[in-house]
Amino acid sequence: MPQLEFHTFVPQLVWLVIVFGYLYVMMSRVALPRIATVLEERRDRIADDLDQAEQFKRQTDEAIEAYEKALAEARAKAHEIAQETRDRLHEETERQRLAIEARLAEKIAEAEKQIAATKEAALANVRTVAVDVADAIVAQLLGEADRSATERAVDTELK
């Protein structure tokens, strides 16, 4: 069994110590610190990126909030303007309606006055015509007429 040939032990041990010693120094001084640095940098970078993403998200949220607030304000303002306009138009219409109504009432009153005057004039004419007619008829029938008596008679009839 070659494993138990004792004269081979010392060279194997010597080279084990040399190679393992070299590897230990290489790993602990050079290789492992490098890996540790890279891993550290990556962890930092990822943490940074996550932080930044968080910040951006916060900014986005703020922007959305501001936008929604502005939108709500604009909507309220638009509503207000619409209401105001509606009120103003309503008032205007009302005012114009009242003016027109007043003017119409005036015209109606005037017309009524005119109608009354015409009616009165007509009625006055009726008396004169009636007196004339009656006087003429009496004159035809009796040959003579008493104008004042006819006037009295017509007045009595007209009452």
Added chain:
Amino acid sequence: MSVENAEHGGGGFAIDPMHQFEIKTYFPLQLGSIDASFTNSSLFMVIAAALLTILMLAGMSRRAMVPGRLQSIVELSYEFIANMLRDNVGTAGLRFFPFVFTLFMFILALNLLGMVPYSFTVTSHIIVTFALAFFIFIGVTILGFAVHGFGFFKFFVPHGVPAYLLPLVVPIEVVSYLTRPISLSVRLFANMMAGHTVLKVFAGFVIALGAFGYLPGLLPLAFMVALTGLEVLVAALQAYVFAILTCIYLNDALHMH
């Protein structure tokens, strides 16, 4: 095929499944009184170290924010071991992260390199795995005493055990503690050795049965393909087991259960 087997093999198909574990010296080297010869074991340790160095440095050369394939491999193995330590030892164990990481990557590289045909499996030698396990055992024991002082001896006295059972339980605890380096090293070494031996034995069957036609030869070949898949799994799994047991021992030393 060793000389010995070639002589005894007779038929010429005899294959020594243990031959693959032989240590071959490439350059004899003497440092003082120490034999530091460069062998096939040394070669594959150096190859593993070179591959790991290339992987770690090439993988992290771009230091990309979004990792590519190679960088992902490096980062995933980093996170894998870091999580293993955090889960089993807690944040106090992160001090030992470079050691556990090196240990895991080294054993994994050696195990997987062993799966390459014509290569040599460094971890199939008990002396290598035992050296690693013993180093961990000594280190963890020193750590235990450094953190808890003589209070670390209480580690051998489990809570909630009736006093009259202590004479029985304490020796068991002590023995189980002292056998840790053996169980840790034998588990890795035996797995690697057994797997490669079985592969070699079946490879021998392919040739031996292949003499009777294609079909009898194909059967062990199919089996070998399946076994190779299993061995890749075992290679990774044993590296994982070695690392996680190291974590558990570290936790015992730091937190006493």
